[in-house]
Every structure is written in structure tokens, then in C-alpha cells.
Amino acid sequence: MKKRSSTTPVKTMADIARIAGVSSSTVSRALAGSALVEDSQRDRIIKIAREGGYVINSTARNLRLQRTETLSVAIPLGHESSQPLSDPFFVEMLGYLAEEITRRGYGMFVQKISSPMDDWMYRLIAAHRSDGIIVIGQSTEHEVIEAASVSYKPLVVWGGHDRQQSYCTVGTDNVAGARAAVSHLIALGRRKIVFFGDPKLPEIRLRHDGYQRAVAQASQVEAMPTVPTHLTADAAYESMRAFASSGIAFDGVFAATDVIAMSAIRALTGAGLRVPEDVAVVGFDDIALAAHCNPALTTVRQDIQRGAEMMVDLLLRRIAGEDTPSATMAAELVVRESCGAARAS
Template sequence: MAKGSGSNGGGNARPTMADIANELGLAKITVSRALSNPSSVKESTRRLVRETAERMGYRLNVSARNLRQQRTRTIAVVIEMTPSHERLMSEPYPLLLLGGIMQELTAAGQNMVLTTIDLFTAAPPSADGVILLGQGVHDDAAAVIEATGLPYVVWGAEHGPPGRIVVGSDNREGGRLAADHLLGRGCRRLLFLGDAEHGEAEDRLRGFEARVAASDAAIVGNIPCAFTLPAGREAVGPLLDARGLDFDGIFAASDAIAMGAIEALQARGHRVPGEVSVVGFDDSPGAALFSPSLTSIRQDWAVGGELLAQKVLAKVAGQPVESRAMPVVLVKRES
């Protein structure tokens, strides 16, 4: 139950986390986590805190908040993913995006500071604008960046408010292309592997579903999993052990997932593509080197990075900017 009236007792002073906590009768640490590490609190609390923060006019205490008068010539690039031994910063995503961003910012005489969403919220760097790589589950990461009030653009899917500028691939078309390929190979019992709580994976699934629904095939499984090779292996292995091979085609939301799925199939003596055809998403450098080489939906990360940098600099300069969905293509290989 709310304790206060929303006033922080400071006249026109901007509200603090303590004011929000007092307003809602919550611990300050709970409010802090809801605003800076949203996955650590339940959805109802997260929504209540954010709605109250917006109503009270709260903004994260970003050191760059006064830079309307003085530019830093620095752009913060914030990575939503949490680096781990299974998902490294050195992988093609986000490395290829970062290469495109750095190239464009350098050409424009701009600095780049690289950080993660958790570090950004804990100690925001001084910057004129923000590029966010990845929106997070239920768009949480994008909401955190938006709360800073800084100009920002996002790599991902157009799932947020109308004014949000997003650069990404045409994920729905990618899903349709994957379905067309699998159907063309005669596959009729299909699996989707990926976490559709992420906007990009959700769009890939929706495009896939739409094309399959118009055919005589069926999606017999939709298995949520992280964007890693072990996650793909762990999604398919237990399924095979429990049900046997009752599917003949897989569309994975990333190449890493697809590779893990193939490993699980091969470990149990199943042939790819003899018994199961597999399509990944990304066309990462490893796709051509994998055995069998992986059929994949190609997205151009380097160009995407350049576009992100161009658009955030335009926003910082007060110029009109539009979102951009880049075309994708199917790269056919052995799988």
C-alpha cells in the first residue's frame, strides 16, 4: 500500500528511489532492482515500480543529464546480454555489430564507451546518446535505457512504443524463409527452438508459424531455450530420449542453438539432413565450418552497426530518424 502522496518534500527537486519506495511502501533495494535489474523481481512489482516512477517524473541519475549544453562526443554502447562461458563477448554477436558501430563513430570523430546493462544502470558513463544491443526479456533493457532521457537507438525488433528507433533484421521474413526451405525439403513435422520472450525470436517464430499454417505441415514442438549451443543440445536431447524422433525439421532462432540441436541428434545416431533438416539464424562465421555445414538466415550485423551509429548521432543532433528493418536471405548449405 502506498505510504505517501508522491511528493519528495523537496519542492521542485527531482524524485529519488527513496521517494518511490516511500510512495509504494517498498524497500529501497526492491525499487532499485526493479529499475536497474528487472529480471530479479516479479513482473507485477516491476510494472508497479516503473509506472510509479514515470508518474513521479523519476529519471535514472545519469551523469550525462546536463549535456544538452555541453557535449561529450561520446556514445555509450550497452550490451543487454550477460557474458558467460557459454555466450562470449567475442562471438559474432555482438562483435560484428560493434565493429560496424566503431567504424562509423570513429569516422564521425566520436568516442565509444562499451558496457553492459547492469553496469550502465549501476554507474552510467557520461555520454550524449546510447546504442542498446538487445532489448531483453519483455523489452526490459530498452525500458531501462529510455528512463535515462538520453537519445537512444536499439538493435532488435520493433516491439516498443511508436517513437522508439529500432534497427534490426526482418525477423518475420526470416521465419518465412526458414519454413519455405524446410517445407521444400519435404519436412512436415517441425520444431522451433528459441526464447520467444525476446522480441527478435518472437518475430522469427511468428513468421515461421504463419507460413507453416498455410501448408499441410505442423509445428509439433516449440521449445524455449537460450541463444547458445549447449541450450540447443539440451533442448533436443531430452526430447529425443522421451519421444524418439517424431519430427523431421528444425528452425532454430540462432546458429548456436541449431548447432547444439545437430550435436544432440548425431549423438543419438540420427542423420542430418538425412532424417532431420535444420535451419539456423544469423549465418555466423561458424555456420560454414560446422559439420554438416549449416543452412542459415543471414543478417548483416556490420551494416546494422553502421546504421545504429548513424541514427543515434542524428538523434543527438535533433534530426528526424526512422526505424529500419534490414532484408535477410537464406544461405543454403548441407544441413
């Protein structure tokens, strides 16, 4: 930390004005780089500010300018009781958002929505603590978001996009990604593929759609049950353990998220099944650990970084008054070890 030789503490523009022998108006203009201030004067004022270690008081500035220079990031966790932010996907997204938002000079106001009353959105808006809101994942809150979006425009949501929804989303092409994943399993000779995930959540429903299309399109693939597990590692582990001991034969698993996939693999191994020899597993998300677990996970990659950038970009444009459309990014199948090589059908 730099040492400041401040005999007179320089906290406000008035302090600078006093030292420079001018009014605070001039200081304000000088610091803003206004051409109205004489060059030498401006330089002198800026020098005083710098040497005094002056940093503008953003609270006062924001009050005057009627804005906050802050973006809210809301994470609804309606689907997992009181579980803390457990999914690395959300957390990686949070990290990229932090990066992108601070890069643009904004602050990031993080809000976890644990026990959603239906007015969380309203309260977040009315608090006036941010200029706009990013919602990570629709969870079970689609209706609430939809309702809020009618009157509140600076809002961008990560998640699945539906034709009849009016709010602006950024997301991956879940249907195509899921379809590619399941088609890959089928191409490797798997015929009994189970879907793990709860289609009540919008994104997961789309992935389930993709799964169904791939299955419907292929021949000789058996219809298998859908297991609506929660998104947490514990719940997914338990679901898979129960399913594996149910006696239903299966040779492939399409997990709605990587966390589910990794937990499933562990449960399968615990049940004496080998991955990928006995059961091939594909996930969705490509979280950082997917490449580094054992066996390495074949999964559908979502470009989280680009997603974060797009959300911030769209939100800032919405704050500026533009009415931006939703954006969908391509999904990419990343083949690793967990689904093995082709085998005889």
C-alpha cells in the first residue's frame, strides 16, 4: 500500500478545492476532464488529488447521478432446500461474472435466494441497490421472473429459453447439446440409457427434450425411465444408488449436470459396476473438475465465460434503454473417458 504524505487529509472535493484555492465545482470539472477548466489549473488539481490519495465518494456521486454503478446477481435456489451454493457451475459462473462486472467498473451485489417467497424479485428491484439484475438459473422461479420482467427491463437471466417467455435469457442450446450427447452414447452401442435430472427445471426440461429426440430418432434403443433427482451431489448419489439396486438393467446414463454425473459414477462404482465398461456416463456443463475426475467425464460443454460476458453486455445495453433479444450459444460435446469406446451392439 502506498504511503501518503497527507498532513491535510484529502477526503472530499472541498478539501482539494481549499488546497488549490478554487471552488469545488472547478475540482469536480477538473477531475472529470472538462474542457471548461484551464489546462494548467486542471493539471494542478489532478496532481493534488493524486498526491492526497483522493478517491471519489461513489455514494454521493451515485445519489446525484441517480444510479448505483452496481449490478445485482441473484441466485435462486428454490430447488435445493437450504443447500448452500453447491453446484460448481453456478460458482464458476459467479467467478466469471465477478471478473466481467469489475472489469467494466461496476460493483457486483450478490444475493442468494434461499427460501423464495414470491416477492424476492420485487424487493430486489425496489431496494434500488443496483442498476440491473442478472439471475443465474431459473430454478423453480420462472413465473416470478416472467411477472417481474413485464415492468422491469434491466434484467437478464441465465437459463433455458422458451418461445412464450418474454424475459431476456442467455444460455446454451440445451436441446442440441443433450441430443448430441445421447446420440454419442447410442453410436457407441448403448441401448438402455437412463436420464437423471428433474425436468421441472426449465433448462433440464430442454435437456430432457434433447434426450428424448435422440432416443426417438434411433432404432433399437429401449425406452428407459427418467429419474428426477435433485441437483445436489448427495441427492444424486442416493438416486443412483437406489436405481442401481432396483434391478432395472441399463448400460448408459445421461446426467442433467456434471455434479449428477460424478455422483452417479461414484454410486455405480460402489455398486460394483464399472464405468465405462458396464455403464457409460455423460454429463452436462463441463465444470472445471469434469476433466480431472476419475474417470474423466464426457460432457456437454457450456461456455461459461462467454455466457458471463454476454449477460453483462446485454444487461448494460438494457440499462441504456435497448430492448435486447435472448441469446443462445452452441453446445459442444467433449469426449473423455466416462463413456468408453464403441462396442458391439
